[in-house]
Amino acid sequence: MTNSSDRSQAVGVKTYEVRTYGCQMNVHDSERLSGLLEGAGYVRAPEDAGEGNADVVVFNTCAVRENADNRLYGNLGRLAPMKTTRPGMQIAVGGCLAQKDRDTIVKRAPWVDVVFGTHNIGKLPVLLERARVQDEAQVEIAESLEAFPSTLPTRRESAYAAWVSISVGCNNTCTFCIVPALRGKEKDRRTGDILAEIEALVGEGVSEITLLGQNVNAYGSDIGDREAFGKLLRACGTIEGLERVRFTSPHPRDFTDDVIAAMAETPNVMPQLHMPLQSGSDTVLKAMRRSYRQERYLGIIEKVRASIPHAAITTDIIVGFPGETEEDFEQTMHVVREARFTQAFTFQYSKRPGTPAATMENQIPKQVVQARYERLVALQEEISWEENKKQVGRTLELMVAEGEGRKDGATHRLSGRAADNRLVHFTKPDREVRPGDVVTVEITYAAPHHLLAEGAVLDVRRTRAGDAWEKRNAVPAEKPVGVMLGLPKIGVPEPLPVATTGGCGSH
Numbered sequence: 001m002t003n004s005s006d007r008s009q010a011v012g013v014k015t016y017e018v019r020t021y022g023c024q025m026n027v028h029d030s031e032r033l034s035g036l037l038e039g040a041g042y043v044r045a046p047e048d049a050g051e052g053n054a055d056v057v058v059f060n061t062c063a064v065r066e067n068a069d070n071r072l073y074g075n076l077g078r079l080a081p082m083k084t085t086r087p088g089m090q091i092a093v094g095g096c097l098a099q100k101d102r103d104t105i106v107k108r109a110p111w112v113d114v115v116f117g118t119h120n121i122g123k124l125p126v127l128l129e130r131a132r133v134q135d136e137a138q139v140e141i142a143e144s145l146e147a148f149p150s151t152l153p154t155r156r157e158s159a160y161a162a163w164v165s166i167s168v169g170c171n172n173t174c175t176f177c178i179v180p181a182l183r184g185k186e187k188d189r190r191t192g193d194i195l196a197e198i199e200a201l202v203g204e205g206v207s208e209i210t211l212l213g214q215n216v217n218a219y220g221s222d223i224g225d226r227e228a229f230g231k232l233l234r235a236c237g238t239i240e241g242l243e244r245v246r247f248t249s250p251h252p253r254d255f256t257d258d259v260i261a262a263m264a265e266t267p268n269v270m271p272q273l274h275m276p277l278q279s280g281s282d283t284v285l286k287a288m289r290r291s292y293r294q295e296r297y298l299g300i301i302e303k304v305r306a307s308i309p310h311a312a313i314t315t316d317i318i319v320g321f322p323g324e325t326e327e328d329f330e331q332t333m334h335v336v337r338e339a340r341f342t343q344a345f346t347f348q349y350s351k352r353p354g355t356p357a358a359t360m361e362n363q364i365p366k367q368v369v370q371a372r373y374e375r376l377v378a379l380q381e382e383i384s385w386e387e388n389k390k391q392v393g394r395t396l397e398l399m400v401a402e403g404e405g406r407k408d409g410a411t412h413r414l415s416g417r418a419a420d421n422r423l424v425h426f427t428k429p430d431r432e433v434r435p436g437d438v439v440t441v442e443i444t445y446a447a448p449h450h451l452l453a454e455g456a457v458l459d460v461r462r463t464r465a466g467d468a469w470e471k472r473n474a475v476p477a478e479k480p481v482g483v484m485l486g487l488p489k490i491g492v493p494e495p496l497p498v499a500t501t502g503g504c505g506s507h
Contacts, residue, residue: 013041013042013043014041014042014043014055014056014088015042015043015044015045015046015053015054015055015056016034016037016042016043016044016045016054016055016056016057016058017044017045017054017056017057017058018030018033018034018037018058018060019057019058019059019060019075020060021059021060021061021062021068021071021095022060022061022062022064022095022096023062023064024163024210024212024248024249025165025168025183025212025214026060026061026062026095026096027163028163028165028212029060029094029095029118029121030058030060031154031155031156031157031163032121032122032153032154033058033060033094033121033124034154034155035153035154035155036121036122036124036125036153037056037058037124037125038153038155039125039153040125042055042056044155051078051079051082052078052079052082052083052086052089053086054089055086055088055089055090056089056090056091056092056128057079057089057090057091057092058091058092058093058094058124059072059075059076059091059092059093059094059095060094060095061093061094061095061096061097061098062095062096062097063095063096063097063099063100063101063178063182063352063354064096064177064178064179064352068097069097069101072093072097073108073109076091076093076109076111076112077109079091079111080109080111083111088132090113090114090128090131090132091111091112091113091114092112092113092114092115092116092124092127092128093105093109093112093114093115093116094114094115094116094117094118094121094124095117095118096118096178096179096182096183098115098116098117098118098141099117099118099119099141099182100178100181100182100354102115102117102139102141103139105139106137106139110137112137113128113131113132113137113138114127114128114131114137114138114139115137115138115139115140115141116140116141117140117141117142117182118182118183118184119141119142119143119184120140120141120142123140127140158206158402158435159205159206159435159436159465159468159469159471159472159473160205160206160207160208160399160435160436160463160465160466160468160469161206161207161208161209161210161244161399161436161465162201162206162208162209162210163209163210163212164194164197164198164201164209164210164211164212165189165212165213166188166189166194166211166212166213166216166219166232167186167187167188167189167213167214167215167216167218167219167222168183168184168186168187168213168214169183169184169185169186169187169214170183170185170186170214170215171185171186171215171218171221172215172251172253172289172291173289174278174288174289174290175287175288175289175355175356175357175360176278176288176318176321176349176352176355176357177352177355178352178354178355179214181354183214186213186214186215186218186221186222187222188219188220188221188222188223188228190223191228191231191232191235194211194232195232195235195236195239198236198239198242199239202239202240202241202242203241204468205436205464205465205467205468205469205471206465206468207241207242207243207244207399207436207463207464207465208242208243208244208245208246208399208465209236209242209244209245209246210245210246210247210248211232211236211245211246211247211248212247212248213247213249214249215249215250215251215254216229216247216248216249216250217229217247217250217251217254217255217256217259218251218253218254219232221254226256227256227258229254229259229262230256230258230259230261230262231262233245233247233259233262233263233266233269234262234265234266236266236268236269237266237267237268237269241464242268243268243399243438243463243465244268244270244399244419245266245268245269245270246269246270246272246421248274249274249276249316250273250274250275250276251276252275252276252290252292252296252297252300253290253291253292255275255300257303260300260303260304260307260308261307263304263307263308264307264308270419270420270421271308271310271311271312271419271420272311272312272313272314272419272420272421273304273311273312273313273314274313274314274315274316275297275300275301275313275314275315276315276316277297277315277316277317277332277335277339277344278290278316278317278318278321279317279318279321279324279328279331279332280294280297280331280332280333280334280335280336281294281324281327281328281329281331281332282294282331283323283325283328284321284323284324284328284331287321287322287323287357287360288318288321288357289356294331294334294335297335297339298335298338298339301313301338301339310420311420312342312343312387312420312421312422313339313340313341313342314341314342314343314344314345315339315341315343315344315345316344316345316346316347317332317336317344317345317346317347317376318346318347318348318349319332319346319347319348319349319369319372319373319376320348320349320364320368320369320372320373321349321357321364322349322357322360322361322362322363322364323360323361323362323364324349324364324372329372329376332376333375333376333379336376336379336380336383337379337383340383340386340387341380341383341384342384342387342388342420342422343380343384343449344376344380344384346373346376346377346380348369348370348373349364349369351363381448384448384449385446385447385448388422388446388447388448388450388451389446390446391422391443391446391451392443392444392445392446392451393442393443394442394443395440395441395442395443395458396418396419396424396440396441396442396443396453397418397419397438397439397440398416398417398418398424398426398438398439398440398441399416399417399436399437399438399465400414400415400416400433400434400435400436400437400438400439400466401415401416401417401423401435402435402469404416404417404423405425407425408425408428411425412427412428413425413426413427413428414426414428414433414439416439418451422450422451423449423450423451424441424443424450424451424452424453425450425451425452425453426439426441426452426453426454426457427453427454427455427456427457429456429457429460431460433457433460433466434462434466434469434470435465435466435469436463436464436465436466436467436468436469437460437461437462437463437465437466438460438461438463439457439458439459439460439461440457440458440459440460440461441453441455441457441458442455442458
């Protein structure tokens with residue numbers, strides 16, 4: 001039997017696969033990489049094609065996660081024998097690990113064809129063609145941004161929700177983070193360009209956007225306006241058809257009162273805030289080179305709750321940073337009790353080569369870190385459940401989501417996100433409901449990480465976003481065209497998902 005990949009080969013079409021690791025920035029960059037490849041004539045390999053059955057495999061890597069290099073080389077090793085049996089197959093490695101380990105990737109994996117960095121993702125099709133013609137690996141790492149990613153073609157993963165990058169890079173110097181060295185100093189987009197992209201997305205049916213930046217609320221520092229981020233939120237409120245606005249990830253240092261006011265006063269800015277804590281200890285925060293202290297952090301939370309009473313606040317926490325004492329850890333537990341986060345993304349500290357923290361004294365023994373981590377997770381689970389129980393009996397509007405409920409098929413439910421981004425599974429109504437549509441439900445049950453609405457759906461509102469999803473999924477696949485091995489076409493970004501939180505995007 002001939003599979004879909006074989007059929008593509010038969011008509012001269014080249015297929016691609018992009019594998020993404022890390023933060024929301026990498027997820028969004030992968031949408032650009034997919035857009036570039038499709039602009040150059042490649043088509044996405046079918047999901048059921050199996051490993052090694054794409055003509056081009058791109059690894060968009062992360063250098064923040066533990067054992068990132070081992071994971072990459074393990075995956076590359078599995079592809080090596082497959083490449084020998086598939087003439088013309090190419091492998092490319094990009095992202096933060098490529099930026100960091102530029103000189104070692106081809107040495108350790110000589111079957112890799114292209115290595116590119118975080119600043120020159122737009123070069124991928126050209127580098128692939130050059131590697132093919134010259135029959136040797138192409139390693140090209142730019143030291144500064146060549147083109148803002150938003151100028152590149154995009155293959156967005158969602159018809160109803162989209163990432164919109166407002167800045168790249170980071171000006172902070174956290175001792176546990178290597179991002180500034182790999183992504184560079186912060187560079188802001190012009191506000192007009194951001195709003196033009198959002199308006200274009202809304203015109204295509206998108207109803208929810210997430211403003212994205214390594215330190216999103218520092219937006220304006222590059223253009224000399226400290227209140228630029230609050231102004232941008234308010235400007236989003238004037239865009240007709242834009243129903244939901246979110247942003248990630250802010251930094252407590254730059255979280256000003258005008259941003260809180262803009263959140264509270266702009267109806268389509270959602271009552272949700274992801275505010276990385278990292279540690280509740282002033283001593284550890286100083287060692288992390290985080291420019292705020294516990295009192296400042298809790299003060300922000302108090303102001304947000306005063307202005308937006310139903311806001312859901314989430315965070316990131318690192319356990320076991322070098323030198324962390326039991327007293328330091330108890331300060332983190334104190335902040336968790338006081339802040340009452342809806343959810344916390346907790347990480348056990350591990351050394352990241354190239355960061356100042358990796359060479360600090362008093363590295364904490366693994367068993368101590370593990371024990372503290374388990375205590376923190378248990379406390380946060382308890383708080384998350386208590387906070388979710390407060391939602392029982394409330395009537396909520398949900399934007400229907402795609403792929404959020406792993407058990408939806410078996411339970412005859414659908415899933416959606418509330419305004420505060422809580423995940424809700426609800427009973428499938430008799431009438432058709434599409435991803436991007438909005439339903440009204442009553443919450444009947446709470447678990448630590450999700451809510452249930454087990455009764456009948458109270459209302460269904462069909463939306464332009466649902467229309468866009470239906471249109472995307474109803475259009476028959478275009479007849480493939482042979483791959484064009486020249487320069488990629490450059491065009492306006494097309495119509496995106498809610499990302500996982502954590503990693504280098506959370507500061």
